[in-house]
Amino acid sequence: MSVRILALVGSLRAGSHNRQLAETAVKHAPAGVEITLYEGLAEVPFYNEDIDVEGSVPEAAARLRATAGQVDGFLLFSPEYNGTMPAVLKNAIDWLSRPYGAGAISGKPVAVVGTAFGQYGGVWAQDDARKAAGVAGASVLEDVKFSIPGSVTRFADTHPSDDNEVVAGLTEVIQQLSQATPAAA
Template sequence: MSTTILTLVGSLRAGSVNRQLAETAAAGAPEGVEVQIFDRLGEIPFYNEDIDAEGTIPETAQALRNAAAASDGLLLISPEYNGTMPAVLKNAIDWLSRPFGASPISGMPTAVIGAAFGQYGGVWAQDDARKSVGIAGARVVEEVRLAIGSSVTRYAELHPKDDAETVAQLDEALRVLADASVSAV
């Protein structure tokens, strides 16, 4: 039986280190774990309850909800923008939090990781994402903590997939999240 982990990347930039982390996680996922990256966060309009009604839900927002509903776990990969998570990631959490009480992430095991330019690796953004997704109804897997600091210099000439420490850390994060997802069933 395979465990599907939906992955949302808070950076829209094609060459971002956080996107590279997601790609590395997907390519090297442990046996029995499938990592699916949702690449359309930039197409989803800001959450607005007026358009979150049957017949008016934007296609991309519905696609996000469908992807979450078909997944066993959620992995958020976030950079840090001005001391917090990017708006695109917060917007995705807002869409996934509805309908209230019956959202596709209600009770879903969720982990937050990421990389940032600063020495602390975006821990403020990750803490904010954990808080937001937890309030949205997900079950935050607190054991998963991966904040990669100084990412711009660390990966200046090295892709995360070629960094043995990064690959091992991603593998461990996915194993813990997958175990939490299996035990949630």
């Protein structure tokens, strides 16, 4: 049985370098690991307890929760927007954190990686994503990190899947994440 990992990308832009990183993770997942790139975060409404009512949860949020409930772990890809994580990623974490204590992210391992234009590769945003996922109940792999600086220039003419350093770094993160899942035990 494969370890199932759900990739959530914090950028909605079609040409996003973080989306390209997620595509690279899917393409280069080691044997025994299946990574699914989640499509549809743009349709998930902002979290609001008034609409998070059993039997009437918005379809896009219910689909996110159902998909997340079927996986063994999460790989979050976060760019840095104004020094923190994008709202779309935070919103996904919020929906997955409910119901409180029993959300789809609760107790599951989470690793956070990403790329950004700045010299640190979005580490502030990635640290914030780790914090939010941990507060949401995930088992965050605090020491599993991979931040790639200078995305605009580094990936101007090269897709991340053609960058050996990126492939090696992502493969290492995926291996550590998969080993932290109950499915690997």
